[in-house]
Amino acid sequence: MKILTSKQKHILDFIRRFLAKRHYPPTVRDIVSGCQISSTSVADYNLNLLEKMGFIRRHREVSRGIELLNQTPPFGHRLEVPVIGQIAAGEPIPVPTADTWSTTPLETIEVGGELMLGKEGVYALRVKGTSMVDELINDGDLVLMQYTNVVENGETAAVWLKEEKEVTLKKVYTSPGRIRLQPANSNMKPIFVDPENIEVQGKVIAVIRQLA
Amino acid sequence: MKILTSKQKHILDFIRRFLAKRHYPPTVRDIVSGCQISSTSVADYNLNLLEKMGFIRRHREVSRGIELLNQTPPFGHRLEVPVIGQIAAGEPIPVPTADTWSTTPLETIEVGGELMLGKEGVYALRVKGTSMVDELINDGDLVLMQYTNVVENGETAAVWLKEEKEVTLKKVYTSPGRIRLQPANSNMKPIFVDPENIEVQGKVIAVIRQLA
DNA sequence: CTGTTAGTAGAACAAGTGTTCGCTTTAAGC
DNA sequence: GCTTAAAGCGAACACTTGTTCTACTAACAG
The missing domain is CATH 1.10.10.10 (Winged helix-like DNA-binding domain superfamily/Winged helix DNA-binding domain)
Structure with a gap:
């Protein structure tokens, strides 16, 4: 130092x-x-x-x-996170690239400081529905997603269901021959899908809820 | 336009x-x-x-x-929000002023874009306890607070209890002669306090939870 | 004590930069 | 077609700003 x-x-x-x-x-x-x-x-x-x-x-x-240079705050690791869609929108989430970021996203949120340390390729999705409410993620919340196509058992991820043509936010559990997509809502049952039918599109790293 | x-x-x-x-x-x-x-x-x-x-x-x-001005991205209304304490810390939250911000807060988080439009005097607190869990605010979450000492009925605010010497996060309901501090947790009962005994220190405008 | 390096200081210079001036061109309204 | 307003234009001015120059003081090493 x-x-x-x-x-x-x-x-x-x-x-x-x-x-x-x-x-x-x-x-x-x-x-x-x-x-x-x-x-x-x-x-x-x-x-x-x-x-x-x-x-x-x-x-x-x-x-x-x-x-x-290299300052925190206010110029620590800060990312402009585009809100690029809503979960259960019926089409895969376009993963942000340099090309797509030149388009104007629906909205953006800028997040920095410790929340973003070590994170790359972060985007946001607005949650639609209450399937994750027992994990305290509510309808209308923003979830910050880190792009990844591999998650560990129990992690909450956005997954694209190819046959159903929709994106869903669930806890993902992998076992041979099938994937269990587990809602965090005691009123909802898990979904079982063929591993060939899904594509993990990102995992949740933070939740942001606006009240006022 | x-x-x-x-x-x-x-x-x-x-x-x-x-x-x-x-x-x-x-x-x-x-x-x-x-x-x-x-x-x-x-x-x-x-x-x-x-x-x-x-x-x-x-x-x-x-x-x-x-x-x-008024631009997103990247220079929308962006605030460096200090995390200045924890709720139920046993002392009043030092409301950020020009003086106190010269000290180094525990941590900071930078938030911008639409979340911060029209907001001034914002600081963050880390929640300790689960008294607001039915409002999907969990232990360990960051709550972004807007400084105010007046809230509307039902708004969630940080309030300082003078006699008890502690800060608590509750929904605030005012009636003549007494204030009801209502947890959002079905396992907890409301607290009734004399209006002279409390001081509202800010209301919650957003919740941020970090998962990874 | 001497020599060297780090740090300080005021002034001046050269280049960068915002604004004004006087004018021309274009567009809009009648 | 005429008048007015908006927009454009090049040059020059006034001021801002970064750097250099020369000299001084303090600290350190030998």
Whole structure:
């Protein structure tokens, strides 16, 4: 871990807060006045060090050319998660790729911080129905999905049923020759399907419910 | 819905893509070259219109002083939400202010997009206990709270019990002379308290549960 | 004590950048 | 067809901003 002087920590924190508030980076002079630094060359000197240490990237040919790198928060691992459909929509969920993300999804939700650490290929689905209510997933909730086509027994996944032509959200249990799709609702029975008939399209990693 | 000219749409899209890529806003001249506009005064003219229509905010006294407004993705209303405590922690929740946010919260989660439209003063709490499980809020869930000290009957709020010295999450029902704090758990009974004994500290606007 | 390096400091310079000016072209309304 | 408003245009100005220069102080190593 590189050791920062208190002045350098102060500069990084100032840049972070400035960005969060103004939505554009500070200038060297902003840093001078915001960090009580005596001159632009002192600021410049410290910014160069911060760049060498990998905390920022400078674009010296443009004004305000300071980028924060590898920061949490607010620029920790943050994903723009598209809400790309609803469960039980009658067609497979289009897994997000670079191509499909250029289209405008129905809506998006941006999630970052610890929730997204280590996650890639995340998309969201809006739940339709109450089949998972005993797992406290309700109709209308958003579930954040991580793309995968293999899940462990008991994990909750979105699976595409080829013959029925629908996507369903269930706990998946695999045994030879058949898959059990288990609702988390005591009023509903499991579905048994041929392994050839399904395709796992993602597993649930988080649930988000909006109340107000 | 305001009608944008194709040039204006092009400018907005360019600004959005420029921000996503460079992490600083474009200059008027960047827009000129990136949108094949013939001069800086044409760009300036159109930016002024976009500002009047509410798509951007300009800070004309600084370089790169262009902010996108009301945009999703990526710069929709996005808040860095601190997780500042746990419910039933035995002390009042410190409501986030400019001062307290300078301290490092336990963790943070970043949420944006439609979930946060119109919201200010949002913080998060981690739920401890199952008193709200019939409202599908489980032990360990994060609840996003909007600071308020007034709630409508039936809304779920964090309330500080002065005598008991604890914070609890309950549905709040007000009647003359007494407040009913109603768990959403059929195994638990409501609590009745004197209005003088409580302080509403925020209401739940969303629930986030992490599974993986 | 001396020499070297890190850090500081003010001023000036060069380049970047937003705005204004005076004018032209295009579109809309009558 | 004429008038008015909107939009466009190039140039120049004023200001912002990053970097360099020169010099100083403090800390460290020998």
